[in-house]
Amino acid sequence: MQMTNPWVIDNTYILLRLLCAVLLGGLIGWERERSSHAAGLRTHILVSLGSALIMLLSMYGFAAFVQEPSVRVDPARLATAVISGIGFLGAGTILFTGKAITGLTTAASLWVVAAIGLAVGAGFYFAAILTTLIVFLTLLVLNSVEQRYIRGHHTHVVTVRGRTGSGLLEKVSDFMKEREIRIRKLEVHVKSGYPLSESGETSSAAEITMHLTSDKRMDPAEMTHQLLRMDGVYSVAIE
Template sequence: MELSALHNPWAISELHILLRLVLALLLGGLIGFEREQSNHAAGLRTNILVCLGSCLLMLLSMYGFSAFVDQPNVRVDPARLAAAVITGIGFLGAGTILFTGKSITGLTTAASLWVVSAIGLAVGAGFYFASGTATVMVLITLWAFNKLEKRYINARKEHLLIIKANDLSQVMLDINALMTDQKITMRKMKLEECADEAEGELLQLQLYITLPKSEALLVLLDKIKHLEGVRWVSSE
C-alpha cells in the first residue's frame, strides 16, 4: 500500500480489496455449507453470492467514489449503498419463506441470508473481528441451537392426528391406551362423519396432541395404523 493511502480513508490497495473479497467468500461459504447440509433452499452458492455481493457493494460505497470527494457540492456517504443492501436482501429472503397450511417454513433461512449480507458489509468495511465473530455465532445458532430446538421445543408443539375408521368405539379405547402408555397429552378431540369412495361411510376422529419427544409421532402413527378398524391415519 502506498504511504498516501495509509493516511487517506478514501483509498484502499488492490491487495486489501482481494483480501476482503476472499474473506467474504469464505465466511459466506461456511454458513452456506451448513445450510446446504440441512437441505435448505439457500445453500452454499447462494450464501457465498450474498456475502460476496454485499462486500463488493460496501467496498464500492466506501472507495468507489473517492475521486469525487474533493469536488465542490459533492457529499460522499459511505453508508448509502449499505442501506440499500439491507433493504434489498429482504426481497431475496422473502422468496425463501413458504406458507403451507398452518405452518411457515424458511424463516431461519431468510434470517441467515440477512445476517450473511451484514457479514459481507462488515468485511467490506474492514471489520474483520466483528464479521468473524458473527460468523461463528451464526454457525452455533444454526447447528447447536437447532439440536436443542428439536429436542426440547419442537416436541412440545401441537400435532393434529386425523383417523378414519368404520367403528370408533373400540378404536378410541385402543388409542387412549396407546397415548397413556407413551405419555402423550390430548388437547382437543373432534368427531365427524365422512364419505370415502372405496370404504363408504366412515367416522373421522381429529385429535390435537402434544408429544413427550418428536420421535414419538412416527411410532404412534405406525401403531394407530395397525389398530383393528382403522382405515386411514395422517398427521399435520
Template sequence: MSDPWYITNVHILLRLLASMLMGGLIGWERERSSHAAGLRTHILVCVGSTLIMMLSVYGFAEFVKEPNVRLDPARLATAVISGIGFLGAGTILFTGKAITGLTTAASLWVVAAIGLAIGAGFYFAAFVCTLIVLLNLWVLNIVEQRYIRRSKDHQITIEGIAGTLTLDKISRFMDSEHIQIKKVTYVKERGGISMTSEMLVTELRLNVIIKHEYDSLELIGNIQKIEGVTAVAIE
C-alpha cells in the same frame, strides 16, 4: 492503504473471497439441514453485500474533491439491510401447524451484515460474527433439541372403518401415550381410496404435541394396532 478512499484490486479480490468463504460456511450449515436458503443463496447474499459496501465506500472516490459533494459510505449499506428483509421473508413459511424459516431468514440478514463488514474492511468483526452464527446454528441447535425443546407439533391423519374407528378409542390411546391433542378434525363416513366402494371410512386429523425423542415409526405401528384403523400418516 494510506488513502481511505482508495482500494487495490488485490484487496477487492481478498474481500470478495473472504465473503464467499464466510457466507459459504453459514450456507453450508443451512444446506445440510435442507432449508430453503442454502449454500449458494448465502454466498450470493454475502458476496453481493460485500460488493455493495465496497462500491459505497470506494466507488465514488473520484468525486471526493469536488465542491459541494459529501460522501456517506453507509448510504448503500442501509439499503442492503432494508432490502434483505424481502429475501428473508421468502424463506418464512406457515405450514398449517407451525411457522418455519425464521432462523434461515435471520441467517440471511446476518450474512448480509457480514458481507457489509468485509466490504468495509472490518475483517475481525466479520470473522467473529461468522463463528458466533455457526455456534448458534449448529451447537446451540443440538442443545435446544436435546435439553430445551422437548416436544414438537405434528399432524396425525388416521383413516379407518366407519363405526369401528371412534374418536373415543383414539383419545384413550393418545392419553396412554402422553400425547397432547391440540385440535381434532373429524370427517365421518366418506369414501376411502384404500377401501371398497361398499365400505365407508372415518378420517381423523389430529394436531398434537409429541415428545421430541418419540419414535414416529413406533407410533405409527401402535396406532395401526387400534381396531378399525386402515391408514396412518404423520407430518
C-alpha cells in the same frame, strides 16, 4: 501496503475483502447446508459476497465525483438498501407447515451474513470474523442444547380417516393415552356417503385431525402401521 486515500482502494484489498466475505459466509452456509435447510452453502456465500461488493461500490465506486461541489457522497447509502432488501430473501425461507413456523433461524442467518459481508467490504475484518464465529457456534452448539433441554416435546399433526360406527375416536384417543402422547388440538369431520368398495357400498366416514405432543420422539412409520391395524381405519397421514 497502506491506503492513504480513503476514497481509493487497491485491487489487492478488493480481492482480499471479497475472498474473506466468501470464506465467512461459506462457514455459516456450511452449517445450514449440513442441517438440510432451504438456504445453504451457495446462498450464504452469494449473500455475503454480494453485500461486500455493494459496500465496496458504495465506498469507492463513486470516488470520481468526490471533488464535485454539488455532489454529496455517503458511503452508507447502498448498505442501508442491502439490509432492507435481504428481508425479501429471508422471507422466502420461512414456511408455515400447519403445525409450526420453520425457517426463522435460516432467515436470521441470511440477515447476519449480509451484515458480515458489509462489514468485510468496509474493512472491519475483526468484527466480521468475530461475528461469524459467534454465529457459527450459536447455530452448531446451541441447536443441540435447544433440542435436548429446551424443546422437551415433539409435535406432529396426525389425520385419521375411518368408519364412524366403529368407535374410531375412542380407539384413537386410547391409543394416544397408552403411549403418553398428548392431544393438544382435535378436529372431527363426519362425511356421509363415503365409498367403501368398488361395488358401490357407502358408509359415514370420520376424519380426525390431531395436533400431538410427546416428550419422546415418535416414529411416523411405526405409528401409521399401528393405526392402520385398527378396525375401521382406512387412511392415516402424519406430518
